[in-house]
Amino acid sequence: MKVKVRLFATLREDRGKEVEVEGKAGMTGKGLIDQMEISEEDVAIFLINGKDGKLEDPIQDGDVISIFPPVGGG
Amino acid sequence: MYGYTGKILRINLSTGDVKTEALDKELAKLYIGGRGLAEKMFSNEVDAKVDALSPENKLFIATGPLSGTPTPTGGRYMAITKSPLTGTIASSNSGGRWGAELKFAGFDMIILEGKAEKPVYINIVDDKVEIKDAAHLWGKMTSETTKMLLEAEGEKAKVLNIGPGGEKLSKIAAIMNDYDRAAGRSGVGAVMGSKNLKAITVKGSSKPEIADKDKLKEVVKRSNAKIRENGVTGTGLPTYGTAVLVNIINESGVYPTNNFQMSTFSGADETSGETLAEKFLIKNTGCFGCPIACGRHCKVDEGIESGGPEYETLWGFSADCGVNDLGSVIKANYWCNEVGLDTISASATLAAAMELYQKGYIKDDELDGLSLEFGNAEAVIEWTKRMGLREGLGDKMAEGSYRMADMYGHPELSMSVKKQELPAYDPRAIQGQGLAYATSNRGGCHVRAYLISPEILAMPEKLDRFDVAGKPEWVKIFQDLTASIDSSGLCLFTSFAMTADDYADMISAATGFDYDAGSLLQAGERIWNMEKMFNMAAGIGQDQDTLPPRLLNEEIADGPSKGEKSRLGEMLPAYYEVRGWDAQGAPSQAKLDELSIK
Ligand code: SF4
Numbered sequence: 199m200k201v202k203v204r205l206f207a208t209l210r211e212d213r214g215k216e217v218e219v220e221g222k223a224g225m226t227g228k229g230l231i232d233q234m235e236i237s238e239e240d241v242a243i244f245l246i247n248g249k250d251g252k253l254e255d256p257i258q259d260g261d262v263i264s265i266f267p268p269v270g271g272g
Numbered sequence: 273m274y275g276y277t278g279k280i281l282r283i284n285l286s287t288g289d290v291k292t293e294a295l296d297k298e299l300a301k302l303y304i305g306g307r308g309l310a311e312k313m314f315s316n317e318v319d320a321k322v323d324a325l326s327p328e329n330k331l332f333i334a335t336g337p338l339s340g341t342p343t344p345t346g347g348r349y350m351a352i353t354k355s356p357l358t359g360t361i362a363s364s365n366s367g368g369r370w371g372a373e374l375k376f377a378g379f380d381m382i383i384l385e386g387k388a389e390k391p392v393y394i395n396i397v398d399d400k401v402e403i404k405d406a407a408h409l410w411g412k413m414t415s416e417t418t419k420m421l422l423e424a425e426g427e428k429a430k431v432l433n434i435g436p437g438g439e440k441l442s443k444i445a446a447i448m449n450d451y452d453r454a455a456g457r458s459g460v461g462a463v464m465g466s467k468n469l470k471a472i473t474v475k476g477s478s479k480p481e482i483a484d485k486d487k488l489k490e491v492v493k494r495s496n497a498k499i500r501e502n503g504v505t506g507t508g509l510p511t512y513g514t515a516v517l518v519n520i521i522n523e524s525g526v527y528p529t530n531n532f533q534m535s536t537f538s539g540a541d542e543t544s545g546e547t548l549a550e551k552f553l554i555k556n557t558g559c560f561g562c563p564i565a566c567g568r569h570c571k572v573d574e575g576i577e578s579g580g581p582e583y584e585t586l587w588g589f590s591a592d593c594g595v596n597d598l599g600s601v602i603k604a605n606y607w608c609n610e611v612g613l614d615t616i617s618a619s620a621t622l623a624a625a626m627e628l629y630q631k632g633y634i635k636d637d638e639l640d641g642l643s644l645e646f647g648n649a650e651a652v653i654e655w656t657k658r659m660g661l662r663e664g665l666g667d668k669m670a671e672g673s674y675r676m677a678d679m680y681g682h683p684e685l686s687m688s689v690k691k692q693e694l695p696a697y698d699p700r701a702i703q704g705q706g707l708a709y710a711t712s713n714r715g716g717c718h719v720r721a722y723l724i725s726p727e728i729l730a731m732p733e734k735l736d737r738f739d740v741a742g743k744p745e746w747v748k749i750f751q752d753l754t755a756s757i758d759s760s761g762l763c764l765f766t767s768f769a770m771t772a773d774d775y776a777d778m779i780s781a782a783t784g785f786d787y788d789a790g791s792l793l794q795a796g797e798r799i800w801n802m803e804k805m806f807n808m809a810a811g812i813g814q815d816q817d818t819l820p821p822r823l824l825n826e827e828i829a830d831g832p833s834k835g836e837k838s839r840l841g842e843m844l845p846a847y848y849e850v851r852g853w854d855a856q857g858a859p860s861q862a863k864l865d866e867l868s869i870k
Contacts, residue, residue, distance in 0.1 A: 206519045207512055207546060215541070242503060243730060248525050248832020250734065264523040268503025270729050270768050271514030271545075271566070271583045272722050 336761020347560025588619025611660020
């Protein structure tokens with residue numbers, strides 16, 4: 199299956215803004231970030247199709263995943 | 273006194289009288305300083321029904337007990353008055369260096385009364401205070417005024433001033449200081465203008481005394497370490513500034529676009545903090561004593577170089593007006609600072625004007641060929657300038673979006689609460705933030721309770737943003753803690769890393785008062801209730817604790833939050849109850865007694 203992963207802020211360094219990732223069926227968020235060599239501490243916000251997701255959640259074919267390191271402002 | 277200088281400067285601009293008074297220590301203990309203390313003193317001496325732009329209104333410029341002390345971000349001041357925009361109590365907070373310098377000159381606050389016969393400025397050098405002629409400065413843009421005053425009073429002086437926006441009594445005018453920092457919200461600049469006061473320059477040579485230096489050092493060390501290690505304050509804010517939020521808010525589908533007609537913006541990434549850092553940023557800058565340094569300094573062609581844009585500003589001039597061009601946003605921000613308007617209210621007023629135009633209520637013959645179509649970058653820059661100068665349609669815009677839209681018979685197109693424009697988060701799919709907007713004591717505002725932190729950014733823990741359960745309790749705690757942080761003189765951004773205990777220890781070490789997290793939060797609650805009492809006396813009732821009809825009745829039309837609308841009605845009664853208020857939102861006598869509010 200294929201998912202689109204959008205990266206932001208410091209996570210873009212050496213990885214780019216958007217990557218397509220080929221994964222095995224049943225892959226979780228954790229599996230995805232492991233495959234992309236992103237450490238768990240760098241993941242503050244993990245959105246699956248714009249909604250809050252958890253790293254344990256299964257990823258489906260065609261999902262759009264957005265990953266943010268700790269960010270804030272206001 | 274410790275922390276505080278213990279002295280207040282009272283200046284009557286009608287008579288030219290200048291007096292020094294002692295700070296009331298007992299009141300300071302109850303209301304901390306800055307926002308809380310100055311608002312309490314203001315409400316004790318000014319009739320809540322006062323016309324905000326009359327000489328009878330007063331303007332307090334106040335610091336907190338930590339302003340000017342060696343604490344992280346202790347450089348702030350607040351402008352307290354009755355707002356000409358909202359009719360509520362106003363406290364507008366600004367960074368830079370001016371606030372710390374006022375403390376160095378030996379004053380905790382300045383109380384400005386009356387109205388000068390002709391334009392003046394005030395020059396303060398330690399305890400020497402002069403009221404000087406400002407005829408040559410009147411009409412000048414804020415950066416030129418600042419330059420001229422630095423020449424006249426010396427490079428070391430710190431300058432606070434208003435631009436043409438404040439002079440011409442725009443209800444969304446800001447007070448600017450140190451070139452590009454702003455006490456932006458609620459029209460405080462218009463109150464200064466109504467007093468014929470162009471600027472205040474200050475230079476000081478003493479430091480506030482500290483009650484327990486060793487303890488303060490230790491708390492500051494501990495807090496600085498937290499600030500450094502925290503991902504937001506240690507990396508995110510210094511690298512990308514507040515604009516790092518553009519993408520996360522847009523990806524969550526709560527990034528208001530075209531005056532809240534949509535909630536995602538196709539140009540978000542091109543106008544994000546990441547792109548800003550890559551293409552326009554020259555350096556990041558910090559306020560007095562700030563280890564975070566979230567400020568941006570950006571440059572575009574044609575020699576325009578300026579502080580900002582902050583997230584809210586960037587959103588307002590881009591997504592909310594449909595403009596997909598970062599260079600134009602920087603220019604609009606620059607002009608907004610020059611004429612001295614609040615960037616949130618000015619950009620949101622433009623967005624409302626654009627919708628009035630889209631719907632055919634504003635006609636081409638009012639526009640001097642400068643079409644208000646969504647996405648017209650040139651118009652956004654030019655109309656910002658004209659708004660500050662009250663030229664053409666800019667005269668109506670200078671009244672803020674609510675009054676402008678009302679002139680066309682469509683106040684519902686103003687995305688505001690209590691007539692103050694909402695910032696950059698669509699509350700239809702961030703339920704707690706919606707409640708925070710509706711109940712804010714100064715009208716539409718995100719920094720009275722920043723529920724975005726738990727509802728979107730997962731700090732200090734992740735809340736379900738679509739759910740209403742528990743939100744009234746969260747809103748109350750955020751409102752109370754924020755009121756105490758503001759009053760202390762520190763920047764709210766420290767709260768991404770610091771806890772209530774850290775603030776309590778810091779204020780206690782500086783002042784010698786004995787706060788813990790509980791009593792600090794209670795002081796915040798006292799401030800919140802006191803503000804509410806002022807607003808009620810000013811005639812601001814429960815009917816104004818609401819959101820624009822669009823956010824209550826129309827579902828989000830696009831993106832990942834599609835189909836959502838605010839469930840304010842379910843949260844408001846529970847919020848009043850959590851606060852110990854009656855069903856009409858009035859604090860009970862028991863609550864006032866509990867909080868020693870007299
Ligand atoms: S965090 Fe930003 S706004 Fe706050 S004091 Fe530091 S530089 Fe100023």
